[in-house]
Each structure stands twice: as C-alpha cells, then as structure tokens.
Amino acid sequence: QAKEQGRNGYQIYDESMNAKALERIILESQLHKALKDEEFTVYYQPQVCARTGEVVGVEALVRWNSRELGIVEPGRFLALAEEIGLVIQIDQWMMLAACRQHRAWLDSGLPPVTLALNISGQHFLKNDLLDTVTSVLEQTGLDPGLLELELTEGVLMAHTEKTVKTLTALKEMGVRLAIDDFGTGFSSLSYLKRFPLDVLKIDRTFINDITTDPDDAAITLATIEMAHTLKLQVIAEGVETTAQLEFLVSHGCDTYQGYLFSRPLPPEAIPPMLTSLSSCSAGA
Numbered sequence: 262q263a264k265e266q267g268r269n270g271y272q273i274y275d276e277s278m279n280a281k282a283l284e285r286i287i288l289e290s291q292l293h294k295a296l297k298d299e300e301f302t303v304y305y306q307p308q309v310c311a312r313t314g315e316v317v318g319v320e321a322l323v324r325w326n327s328r329e330l331g332i333v334e335p336g337r338f339l340a341l342a343e344e345i346g347l348v349i350q351i352d353q354w355m356m357l358a359a360c361r362q363h364r365a366w367l368d369s370g371l372p373p374v375t376l377a378l379n380i381s382g383q384h385f386l387k388n389d390l391l392d393t394v395t396s397v398l399e400q401t402g403l404d405p406g407l408l409e410l411e412l413t414e415g416v417l418m419a420h421t422e423k424t425v426k427t428l429t430a431l432k433e434m435g436v437r438l439a440i441d442d443f444g445t446g447f448s449s450l451s452y453l454k455r456f457p458l459d460v461l462k463i464d465r466t467f468i469n470d471i472t473t474d475p476d477d478a479a480i481t482l483a484t485i486e487m488a489h490t491l492k493l494q495v496i497a498e499g500v501e502t503t504a505q506l507e508f509l510v511s512h513g514c515d516t517y518q519g520y521l522f523s524r525p526l527p528p529e530a531i532p533p534m535l536t537s538l539s540s541c542s543a544g545a
C-alpha cells in the first residue's frame with residue numbers, strides 16, 4: 262500500500278502502482294459522488310423486429326456522464342460499483358429514470374414499445390426488488406407488460422428456490438423476464454423449464470462469427486429452435502453486419518439489437534425511431 266511505503270506523498274505516484282490501481286482509486290472516489298450528483302444517465306439501444314424492421318423495444322444502458330472523465334461506459338465502472346455495493350442504487354436509479362422517460366414518450370403519442378432493464382445479481386437477490394418494481398410502476402403508471410427485466414444465467418442459478426419465488430411474483434405482476442448473455446453462463450439448461458421466462462437473448466460472442474464459424478452458427482440455430490419450442494422469444498445481441506442479420510432472419514430469430522441498426526443513444530435520439538406504429542408480433 263502506498264500509505265505504508267513512507268510519508269513521502271510522491272510515492273503514491275510511484276511506478277510500482279500500475280495504471281489500473283490508480284484508475285480504481287480515482288473511480289471509487291468519484292462513483293459515490295456520481296450517484297449523489299445524479300451524474301448517471303440512460304442510453305437506449307433499439308430492439309428491432311427481424312421480420313418487419315420496426316423498433317419494438319429499447320434496452321436501457323447506464324452511462325456515467327462524469328465531469329472529469331466524460332461519458333464512461335459500464336465496462337469501466339460496473340464491476341467496481343458491484344464490489345463497493347453501489348450497483349443496487351444505480352439499478353434503482355436507472356429503473357425510475359428509464360420508466361419516467363418511457364412514460365413521457367408514451368404521453369407524447371409514441372407507440373408502446375418494450376423497455377428492457379438490466380438487473381444486477383445483487384439487486385435481484387435483494388428482498389425489496391418486488392417493492393422497487395411495484396413502486397416504480399405506480400409512480401410512472403407504466404403498463405407492467407412493457408417492462409422487461411434482463412437477468413443473467415449466473416444470477417438465476419445462484420439461489421434457485423428464492424429465484425423461482427421472485428420470478429413467479431414478477432411474472433404475476435405482468436412484468437416480462439429475459440435471460441441476458443445466453444450461452445455464456447456454463448449453466449444447466451433445465452432452468453429454462455423451471456423459470457417463467459419470456460425472452461432469451463443470444464450473447465453477441467456467438468453472433469459475432471455466425472457467418473464464418475460453423476460452430477457458432479450451429480449453436481445459434483439450436484438456441485433459436487430450443488427457445489421457440491419452449492415458447493420463448495429470441496433476441497440476437499451484437500448484430501453488426503447485414504450478413505449476420507440475413508442469417509438470423511432466415512433462421513427465424515424474432516428480434517435483434519446491434520450497431521448495424523443503432524448504437525445505444527441518448528434519449529433525444531430515440532423518438533424519431535419510434536414513430537411508426539408497430540405491427541410486429543413480438544412477444545410470441
């Protein structure tokens with residue numbers, strides 16, 4: 262530890278302290294402040310119907326608009342926020358902010374698309390997740406059927422008894438449930454049967470090479486087929502090329518997200534994409 266190395270302040274910047282450790286110290290000191298000063302902001306990535314090309318949903322993705330660092334992506338601060346116990350508050354802030362924004366879009370006459378939110382493991386396992394969701398839906402008057410909570414395999418596998426209870430309660434409220442980053446979690450597939458899920462999101466590491474790697478293509482096809490058999494809607498993540506999209510469309514994928522259609526964007530960029538009335542029968 263720098264402190265123990267001596268009283269000379271310059272040793273804090275000694276070469277022995279690598280850039281990562283330094284960044285961590287800077288980030289940690291600023292994360293608490295960021296939450297208090299409302300420096301977090303919501304970006305939205307469109308979810309597109311593979312058949313009609315219409316935007317049928319948006320995924321809310323947190324960004325930290327730091328005065329010192331500019332726009333910071335979650336890859337740089339979310340793991341740390343989990344470590345220091347801030348991620349639940351970030352999730353809760355995101356849920357209210359995104360639902361309020363969605364309410365405003367609906368009030369201005371935009372079509373009722375799905376709003377997807379990422380829920381951290383800590384947040385999911387906290388006892389008051391149901392209260393938070395209930396309270397946010399009450400405050401915003403949002404139809405629960407428009408809210409889709411994204412969970413990861415690891416979270417679902419961690420405490421299966423409690424997980425079944427929580428998922429069932431959310432389901433009874435009418436909230437939609439999605440499994441994010443599907444295929445990366447090394448988990449048993451039996452949970453797909455046990456948990457009341459609506460949507461399966463194929464991780465972008467599979468989508469990346471579907472047109473060049475026969476293994477990734479096979480995994481993706483098998484996943485789409487299995488999901489449909491289980492009455493789950495399939496979303497492909499990270500679609501970047503028309504070749505990938507054509508592959509997915511021709512194999513029955515329902516919905517996609519990716520840079521090909523749009524990167525995650527600040528809220529003001531979203532309404533122009535939502536002006537057409539959806540005729541895509543997503544949610545099958």
Ligand code: C2E
Nearest residue numbers: 322323334335336355379380381499500501518519520525
């Ligand atoms: P995710 O939920 O799997 O979100 C998809 C990530 O892939 C996003 O990164 C998105 O910007 C990126 N992405 C989308 N399309 C493409 C593409 O075509 N190519 C590539 N290379 N990337 C694409 P982002 O926004 O940096 O978020 C990273 C992760 O951070 C998310 O992965 C999610 O796990 C987590 N996250 C984001 N917002 C929240 C939040 O509010 N709460 C929690 N708990 N986690 C969040």
Ligand code: MG
Nearest residue numbers: 320379411441
């Ligand atoms: Mg997600």
Ligand code: MG
Nearest residue numbers: 441442464498
């Ligand atoms: Mg994902």
Ligand code: MG
Nearest residue numbers: 379413441442
């Ligand atoms: Mg992820």
